Amino acid sequence: MNVINVTSKNRQEAIEKIIALGGEGIVRCIQCGACASVCPLARTGFTLNCKKLIRLIQTGHWEEMIEDPSTWACVACNRCTEVCPRDVKPSEIIFAYRRFQAMELAISTSATMSQMNLYMKGHAVFSEAAQLRQKVGLPPLPPTTLSDEKALKEVQTLLENSPMAELGLF
Amino acid sequence: MEKIGLFLGCNIPLKAPDIEQSIRKVFPALGVEIVDLVGASCCPAWGTAPSFDIDTWLALSIRNIVLAEEQGVDLMTGCNSCFGVLSEAKHLVDHHPEKRKVVEQKLALIEKQYKGTAQVYHVMHVLYKEIGLDRIAEKVKYTLKQLRVAVQTGCHLLWPSEVMQVKEQNPFYPTMLKELCEALGADAPHYSKLESCCGMGAMRSTDQEKSLSLAKEKLLCMKEEIDPDMIVTTCSSCYLQFDGAQKIFRDRGEIDFSIPVFYYTQLLALCMGFDPSEVAALSQTPREEIISRIQSKARMVKED
Numbered sequence: 001m002n003v004i005n006v007t008s009k010n011r012q013e014a015i016e017k018i019i020a021l022g023g024e025g026i027v028r029c030i031q032c033g034a035c036a037s038v039c040p041l042a043r044t045g046f047t048l049n050c051k052k053l054i055r056l057i058q059t060g061h062w063e064e065m066i067e068d069p070s071t072w073a074c075v076a077c078n079r080c081t082e083v084c085p086r087d088v089k090p091s092e093i094i095f096a097y098r099r100f101q102a103m104e105l106a107i108s109t110s111a112t113m114s115q116m117n118l119y120m121k122g123h124a125v126f127s128e129a130a131q132l133r134q135k136v137g138l139p140p141l142p143p144t145t146l147s148d149e150k151a152l153k154e155v156q157t158l159l160e161n162s163p164m165a166e167l168g169l170f
Numbered sequence: 171m172e173k174i175g176l177f178l179g180c181n182i183p184l185k186a187p188d189i190e191q192s193i194r195k196v197f198p199a200l201g202v203e204i205v206d207l208v209g210a211s212c213c214p215a216w217g218t219a220p221s222f223d224i225d226t227w228l229a230l231s232i233r234n235i236v237l238a239e240e241q242g243v244d245l246m247t248g249c250n251s252c253f254g255v256l257s258e259a260k261h262l263v264d265h266h267p268e269k270r271k272v273v274e275q276k277l278a279l280i281e282k283q284y285k286g287t288a289q290v291y292h293v294m295h296v297l298y299k300e301i302g303l304d305r306i307a308e309k310v311k312y313t314l315k316q317l318r319v320a321v322q323t324g325c326h327l328l329w330p331s332e333v334m335q336v337k338e339q340n341p342f343y344p345t346m347l348k349e350l351c352e353a354l355g356a357d358a359p360h361y362s363k364l365e366s367c368c369g370m371g372a373m374r375s376t377d378q379e380k381s382l383s384l385a386k387e388k389l390l391c392m393k394e395e396i397d398p399d400m401i402v403t404t405c406s407s408c409y410l411q412f413d414g415a416q417k418i419f420r421d422r423g424e425i426d427f428s429i430p431v432f433y434y435t436q437l438l439a440l441c442m443g444f445d446p447s448e449v450a451a452l453s454q455t456p457r458e459e460i461i462s463r464i465q466s467k468a469r470m471v472k473e474d
Contacts, residue, residue, distance in 0.1 A: 022224050040367040044380040073376035076216045076254060077325035077367055081332075082341065091330075098221045110375045114218050122211035124218045125180035133187045137448045142183035142190070143206040151209025154233065154280040161279055162226035164219065 010060030018057050023096030025088035029054045035080035035090040046070040050080045050090035053097060066106045071098045105167060112169060119170030121146060122155045171300045173203035174291070175238035177256070179249035180212050181406045189406060192435040192449035193248055193293060199442060200301050200309060207237040207245065213252040217372055220255065224262075228269060229276035231259030236277070238288040248293040248435070250405035251371060254326030256290045261333035292327055293435060294404040295336040298346045303353040311443040312469040314356035319437075320398035320429070321347045321358050322388075322412070324405025325367055341365070347404050350434060354441045358402075363391040370411035385415040386424070393427060400430045400460055402437055409433045417454040430457040440464050 018026050036042040036051035048056075048070035056065060065071075071094050080090035101107065114124040122145025130140035141147040145155055159165060174197070182189045197204050211234060214220065219227040235256060238245040247253050263270050264286055277284055297306065328341035338344045342365050348358040367373075369384030389412065392398055403409050412431045419425040432440075432450065439449040446461045463469075 040369065040373065040384060044369075044373070044377075044383060046377070046380070069376050072217070072221075073373040073380070075325060075367060075369075075371045075373050076220075076251075078254070078329035079325070082329040089330075095216075095220060099223065102222045108376065111217050111221075114215065115222075118212055118214055118218050123180045123184065124212045124215040125184065127184050129184040129187060132185075132452060133183070136188045136191045136451050138183075138187050138191055138194075142178050142187075143208045143210075144178060144183065145209060145211045148209040151211070154209070154282070155211045155230065157280050158226065158229050158233065158276060159219075161276065162219070162223055162229075164222045164226055167222075 004061070004064065006060040010062070011058065014057045014060050014062040017062060017100065018093060018096050021096035021099045023093035025086075025090070026054055026057060026093055028086040029058065029088045030086060031055055032085065034083045034085060035088070038079040038083055040075060040077060041070060041073055046073055050094055054088070054090060054093055057093070057097070065097070066101055066104060069108060071101065072108060072111065103163065103167070115164065115169040119156060119159050122152050171202055171244070171296070173205050173243055174246045174296060175205045175207045175241060175243040175288070177207055177210055177234060177238070177245050177247040177252060179247060179252040179406075180215070181410065182248050185410060186406060186433070186452060188449055188451045189248060189409070189433045189436060192433065192439040192444070195439050195444045195449055196435050196442060200305060202296065202301065205241055205243050207234065207241075210234050210237055213255040215251060216255060217375070225269075225272050225276065227255075228259050228263055228273045231256050232263055232273050232284050233277060233280070233282055235260060235288055235290065236282050236284055239285055244289045244291055246291045246293055246296050248406060248433070250292070250324040250326035251407060253290065253292045257333045260290055289335050291335060292404065294323075294327060294346055294350070297350060297434075299336050303349055306350065306438065307353045310354055310441045311472045312441050312464050312466070313471045314351070314354045314441065314464065315469070316357070317399045318357045318359065318396060319351050319400050319402045320361060320392040320396060321351060321364070322368065322401055322403040322405065322408050323347045323365070324403060324408045327404060328365065347402065347434065351402055354438065359396045361392055361395040363388050368408045368411045370407040374411065382415055382418065385411050386419060389416065389419070389425070389429070393429070398429060400432055400437075402432050402434055404434045406433060413453050413455050428455055430460045431455055432457070
């Protein structure tokens with residue numbers, strides 16, 4: 001029989017992991033639901049939202065949600081963090097869980113492209129814009145990493161000296 | 171404030187450079203010089219470093235803020251996502267000495283130093299707080315009298331208010347953008363989904379239909395409740411969503427109307443008499459008609 005058996009050890013581990021990834025507020029959550037009442041993910045019916053994700057982690061589930069893309073739809077609007085009466089900062093828990101997913105490469109193709117763009121161009125959102133820019137009277141390249149090799153090298157150095165470099169995304 | 175560093179981000183310079191041009195036109199005309207933050211990168215976007223590793227995120231964000239510090243100016247961005255990412259990064263680093271230490275070590279790799287002297291502002295904050303409604307109203311050449319706008323502030327300008335230098339009295343009933351539009355002569359009435367999310371950003375790239383459903387709900391709410399002549403936003407992502415999504419809905423036969431969309435500084439630039447072929451030239455939802463109505467003799471309140 002396929003049964004997930006959750007023990008207090010699982011619960012402890014899941015909470016420790018989310019705290020290490022930046023979600024320390026999880027210990028204060030009493031599941032009041034204020035966050036979900038203002039969450040765009042809840043409104044549009046994603047499988048997970050801040051409140052649900054927190055409950056699953058609090059009850060010791062950690063790897064079960066790894067392939068769920070809901071966390072990646074979070075727009076980081078921070079309504080949840082604004083209204084939370086317990087200072088849980090639910091958006092930080094969503095992002096902490098994303099960091100677990102990301103470092104296991106449980107990410108979408110579009111997210112993969114952004115990391116490559118960030119490393120190669122210094123811009124996560126990149127498209128050739130010279131024509132558009134000139135049309136409105138601007139120089140073909142903006143004064144960013146796109147026109148400054150030394151600056152791009154600095155960004156690459158920071159990325160190369162990061163755990164992200166071990167993932168083979170750039 | 172005599173000058174300020176302009177942080178461009180990605181969407182504005184690469185997808186909507188007419189917004190960049192409108193920012194570059196209006197600020198000097200209002201007495202604030204724009205300084206380029208040469209060599210700035212992506213903020214970095216929520217879906218990149220902040221979703222992988224906190225310290226990498228903080229180092230990349232703080233590097234961008236340091237570029238302003240080095241020139242002795244504060245930083246201003248027109249992109250809400252950049253504003254959120256940079257504000258949160260600065261707040262984290264300034265309130266957690268252990269994070270600051272890690273960031274300083276990372277910045278040492280590229281011979282940069284963080285002092286913490288530059289503040290992070292959004293374009294809307296500088297217009298509202300530093301320049302002020304009166305100075306803006308004085309510069310209006312074409313009034314928006316008897317035109318109705320639906321305002322869309324954008325999430326990252328509102329929450330979490332804890333990390334922001336300039337705050338709305340109640341971020342769930344924001345008023346700054348409304349007042350900025352009223353300074354141009356427009357009516358900016360309340361509508362019931364005023365503060366709701368447009369669905370852009372991460373939701374759009376994860377589930378397009380769910381994202382569009384939020385945009386449509388909000389559009390229909392605006393149309394039914396206040397029937398606006400245009401949508402005015404201070405968020406480049408909301409701008410792209412409302413401009414682009416309307417085309418999708420029209421192509422699918424889901425809506426039978428078209429509401430022009432402007433980023434606030436585009437509208438301000440038009441009211442100040444700047445050339446629309448530079449400051450409001452790129453959109454999927456047509457704007458020509460409303461632009462010629464705005465820049466018409468009948469609306470002129472001031473000669474050159």
